[in-house]
Amino acid sequence: MIKTQRVAAATVGKVLAGASLTAVLQDYWRTHADLSGQQRGAIQDLSYGVLRFYGQLDALLALLLNKPLWDQNLRCLLLVGLYQLGYSKTSVHAVVDNAVSASLGLKGSKGAQGLVNAILRNFIRQRATLLERAAESEVGRYSHPQWWIDKLRTQYPQSYQAVLEASNQHPPMTLRVNRRKVCVSEYRKWLNQNGMNAQLLWNDALELACPVPVEKLPGFAEGLVSVQDAGAQLAAPLLDAQDGMRVLDACAAPGGKSAHLLELADVELTALDNDTTRIIRITQNFSRLDLRSHRVVQGNAVQPAGWWDGRQFDRILADVPCSASGVVCRHPDIKWLRRESDLSRFAAQQREILDALWQMLTRDGKLLYVTCSVFAEENKRQVEEFLRHHPDARLLPLSLVETIDGQLLPNSHHDGFFYALLHKA
């Protein structure tokens, strides 16, 4: 456990210095190929856990320290220890003893052992009082940055607390059944026979009672199912693509929504993305799912001259880059990496993509604008602005699911998404 704590602390430190959690962990896995699956799982659990509850853990640490701690390595190790004491089933003695030993190896942390021992033991002794005091500040209570909490409160006065709480939960594992190969009820029975319980959320979405490694899913390698959040599974059916249509997925990588589109209809699909690395995953996903009749293209949606043949599309999916504020239960680092000023930068990028794509949509065609954000700047306000500048655009009502003006807020069954279906008159 000493190594696990140390690596998790270093991972958290890198994220707090500005790196993405996924990137830091992938880099570590690449350079430490000898780690067992169990070790990886433990490092991942601790790093995700600390970042999920960083606001609270940071508030606790501030209460436990007499003066600020400048050594970031030591600080992160203490955060890991506090997280384990607060949220894991590991025995308190093992957590403290291992954290004390782990502090031995830290560069320049003279006297760290005594401090780690004292802080963690003080937490154990005064746990209830400390937890109460940490919750006095909103950051300590909700583990989100203050600007984020304030914005959600303004934009969703009735539901902001539920959104914050849902964003701190462990996300469920949800499957999308590939209708081309098997029907949902049959696959659900098959899961049951293999000892896995699942509930049907909507359409092709089955939520597993307990997450499992994908290799354990019956028929995964043969493309019977994919792992995809239930909220994300609304995109393809909302776009309403019919057999024979020309469809563009303009921001397609890694290809989850594109694949769903191809599972639902025999369309002529162009899957576009400007990221040379991510685009490889589209082809991999399509090939596992046995999906054909598509073009995977690397290019910029805003510069169609490089990849577009000039024939307009009947349907366009614009799953644009965004703050990802609706998916923080899967990516808790986002809460601490985003700045409020990022929102206007994302909004400008989204506006540019949307404007460019509108030119490529045929008359009477439909464009589905999607973000995995909960902020109105990227969603409702973006679409209102678009409608003001495009008299040939009309907002269509959404079927399938209840939203607040297209906003699907995150809850215990799905991530947060925004959907706007635009019709070209």
Ligand SMILES: C[S@@+](CC[C@H](N)C(=O)[O-])C[C@H]1O[C@@H](n2cnc3c(N)ncnc32)[C@H](O)[C@@H]1O
């Ligand atoms: C939200 S992700 C798409 C997720 C994907 N639709 C799925 O369901 O698997 C946004 C994608 O947009 C791509 N992107 C960003 N700017 C772009 C642009 N100007 N043109 C094309 N793709 C872009 C990013 O590389 C990223 O893969």
